[in-house]
Amino acid sequence: MQISAAKASKGFCPDRVSPAGSIGPTLARQRALATDPLAGGRPVAQSERKFRQVLEHGKLLAAIVLPLRAESTLVRRYAADLQGWKRTVASQSSQALQRLALGMLGVAVALAVVFAAAILWRIAAVRYVRDASRRRVVLIARNVVVVAAIALVLVFHFTSELAALVTALGFAAAGVAFALQNVILAFAGYFSIVAPNGIRVGDRVSLQGPFGYVHGEVAEIGLVRIRLRELAGDPLRPTGRVVVFPNSVVFTGSFFKHPATEEAS
Secondary structure (H helix, E strand, O other): OHHHHHHHHOOOOHHHOOHHHHHHHHHHHHHHHHHOOOHHHOOHHHHHHHHHHHHHHHHHHHHHHHHHHHHHHHHHHHHHHHHHHHHHHHHHHHHHHHHHHHHHHHHHHHHHHHHHHHHHHHHHHHHHOOOHHHHHHHHHHHHHHHHHHHHHHHHHHHOOOHHHHHHHHHHHHHHHHHHOHHHHHHHHHHHHHOOOOOOOOOOEEEEEEOOEEEEEEEEEEOOOEEEEEEEEOOOOEEEEEEEEEEOOHHHHOOEEEOOHHHHHO
16 A cells, blocks of 8 residues: 555556556566575575565555556546547538538628629619609519518528428418508509509599599509599599599509590590
8 A cells, every 4th residue: 555655646647557567576576486485595484474475565556556457448448539529529610610601602692693683683774764663663673672582592591491481481471461461462553553554643544432433633653552633523623632542443443544635635
């Protein structure tokens, strides 16, 4: 036990335990005493006592060294496992960073394509669409498409469960469509009104209201409603009242556009 305390005080480490350096000399002395007890001119009793002391010393060393060897083996195994885990974590971290970088690069490229298409769309609308109302419709459609494209790029990139996303978007779209069905119908009616054969500001029209047709001159065409300056009498004259219809009237009712000859008369 004194030997183990001395080795511990000197920083004894299980990794440095060596059978040849600890138990080996003791075993060699035991073999020498067992082979030739009278070596060195010692009496038999003294040789026997010395042999027993060496034997007890060897037992103490064996009781200390063998557990330390087992612990040393476990330490080396744990160190090898730790190094393997470190290599695995480093490899997985590197792969994750590479995937993230590629994903962000893909998002940047997709957004650049969307913005470039939006710029080209605007340039084409300004250059080739002469009518102001049609140009406004084209630019509004461009803004809607650009926002939708950006949202889809971001959502599809940062969503891992695509099936759950599609289901959630489906339910959300159904709820929004049900809650805003009148607004959506009026918004769709705007595009029907400003179509090539639709209505323009200054046209005289007859729209079907809840109590019959209302005659008037178009004063303003908005995204969800149309304003008319009411006309009445024969011939038609302004009454001073302004009538507002939702644009959905082009789908839910009927309207008549008076020809220019009739308006002139």
